[in-house]
Amino acid sequence: MARKQPAGSRNLQGTTIPVDATDVAIIRELRANGRANNQQIAETLGLTATTVSTRIRRMEDANQLRVVAVSDFSAHGFNVLLRISVSVDGRPASDVANELAALPEVVAAHMVTGGYDIDMLVALHDFDDLSDFLLDKLSGVQGIRTLTPAIVVDIIKYQFDVAPIEGKA
Numbered sequence: 001m002a003r004k005q006p007a008g009s010r011n012l013q014g015t016t017i018p019v020d021a022t023d024v025a026i027i028r029e030l031r032a033n034g035r036a037n038n039q040q041i042a043e044t045l046g047l048t049a050t051t052v053s054t055r056i057r058r059m060e061d062a063n064q065l066r067v068v069a070v071s072d073f074s075a076h077g078f079n080v081l082l083r084i085s086v087s088v089d090g091r092p093a094s095d096v097a098n099e100l101a102a103l104p105e106v107v108a109a110h111m112v113t114g115g116y117d118i119d120m121l122v123a124l125h126d127f128d129d130l131s132d133f134l135l136d137k138l139s140g141v142q143g144i145r146t147l148t149p150a151i152v153v154d155i156i157k158y159q160f161d162v163a164p165i166e167g168k169a
Contacts, residue, residue, distance in 0.1 A: 019064065023059060026041060026045065037049075038052040080130065081122070082123075083121055083150045084148065084150070086118040090145075093111060095143065097118045100141060105133055108121040134147065
């Protein structure tokens with residue numbers, strides 16, 4: 001079993017890049033204002049813009065940091081959010097999860113332990129899309145034994161300051 005790296009992550013060459021207090025401060029500033037430029041961050045932290053730029057590039061190259069835009073589901077017309085738990089039979093759960101993750105409505109898919117094999121988050125435009133997704137799209141995925149959908153009625157917290165970053169191609 002692979003062990004987690006304590007204070008850094010492995011880059012594409014397998015080298016661990018440590019994250020120090022300065023890196024953490026830069027990340028904190030980017031979380032507060034992702035549109036801040038290197039000079040603004042540098043002035044706030046008492047660094048040079050070159051130092052900020054170099055550290056951001058180093059963390060990006062090591063797949064430890066990616067600056068992205070986040071928008072609201074409803075701003076894109078998604079008014080229905082579902083959590084669907086999936087039990088798998090007759091096929092590797094990882095194959096089923098990869099096929100489910102490829103569906104455009106699926107915004108997150110996770111292999112899990114417990115009563116289910118896969119847990120996913122699905123965004124739909126409205127309730128009219130629900131039967132098509134559940135009955136048509138999901139029924140075409142081989143290996144699904146059971147589905148347990150739950151409609152999200154209120155989002156109390158949806159925060160992802162830390163998330164897995166896919167490797168660069």
